[in-house]
Amino acid sequence: MKKYLVLSLICVCAVALGCSKGPKKPADLPALNPTVITVTYDDGEPVADAQVVLRNPSSTGGRVWNVTGKTDASGKATMMTDGNWPGVPAGDYQGMVIKEVSEIEEPKTVGGSAVVKSIKRYVETKYGDPHDSGLTASIQAGDNQVEFKVGKKLEEDLQVQTGAQTDTTAEAGK
Numbered sequence: 419m420k421k422y423l424v425l426s427l428i429c430v431c432a433v434a435l436g437c438s439k440g441p442k443k444p445a446d447l448p449a450l451n452p453t454v455i456t457v458t459y460d461d462g463e464p465v466a467d468a469q470v471v472l473r474n475p476s477s478t479g480g481r482v483w484n485v486t487g488k489t490d491a492s493g494k495a496t497m498m499t500d501g502n503w504p505g506v507p508a509g510d511y512q513g514m515v516i517k518e519v520s521e522i523e524e525p526k527t528v529g530g531s532a533v534v535k536s537i538k539r540y541v542e543t544k545y546g547d548p549h550d551s552g553l554t555a556s557i558q559a560g561d562n563q564v565e566f567k568v569g570k571k572l573e574e575d576l577q578v579q580t581g582a583q584t585d586t587t588a589e590a591g592k
Contacts (some may be wrong), residue, residue, distance in 0.1 A: 441502050446481060450505025453497040453562040455555070456570035457489050458517050459571045464493025469542060470566070472497065472555060474509050474550045481508055506557045513553030515568050516546040518576075537576040541568045 453520040455472075457465040461524040486507050487495030497506050523533040543566045544550040555564045 443503060447483075447499070447503065449559070450499055450503055450508040451508060451559055451562055452504065452559055453506040453555075453557055453564065455487060455495045455497060455513070455564045455566055456490075456494065457493045457566045457568060460496050460567055460569055461571075463571060464491065465489055465515065465517060465541065465568060465571075466491045466493060467519075468493075468495075468515050470495040470497070471514040471516075471548075472506060472511040472557075473514065474507075475548070485511070491538075506562070508557050508559055511555045511557065512548035512551065513555055513564075513566055514546050514548050515541055515552055515553065515566055517541045539557050539574045539576055542572060545569070 456471050457468055457470060459465060466489055468489045470487045470489060474482065474485075483499050484501065485497055485499050486501065487497040489495045496504060498504055499506060519538045519540070521535050521536045523535050525532055545553065553566045553568075555562070557564075
């Protein structure tokens with residue numbers, strides 16, 4: 419009896435593992451081409467922990483695929499389509515690179531909102547706009563290596579708007 423119980427458990431685990439391979443590829447997903455984008459500042463320093471996005475401006479009403487990646491310590495981002503599948507459909511793309519770090523104050527009460535205390539930007543704003551960035555990539559069949567240069571390194575503190583709270587009950591009694 420124990421043998422059958424163990425065998426049944428093994429079968430259930432095998433089926434569960436076989437069925438949990440992630441989302442199924444859409445039927446209209448085109449062939450994907452392995453693509454690594456290296457992001458550096460003009461002086462050659464790699465831009466680590468930056469979000470890289472490719473946008474296909476010539477999409478003609480068909481499905482638009484989200485193509486993103488995050489750079490590692492060496493500035494390299496392995497691009498993924500729709501966050502699930504490595505590679506990029508062939509085509510011409512406009513690029514975006516964003517690197518901002520936020521300091522957040524956790525909510526003080528259950529159900530409260532987190533408060534952004536500060537934001538530091540490390541890449542110029544124009545590189546986060548596909549129309550102004552000047553970053554382009556032409557993805558071909560096969561492996562693709564693309565380089566994006568994003569100007570000089572910033573360490574720009576952005577102003578954070580904080581909502582002033584007033585005690586309306588005290589003001590109402592005046």
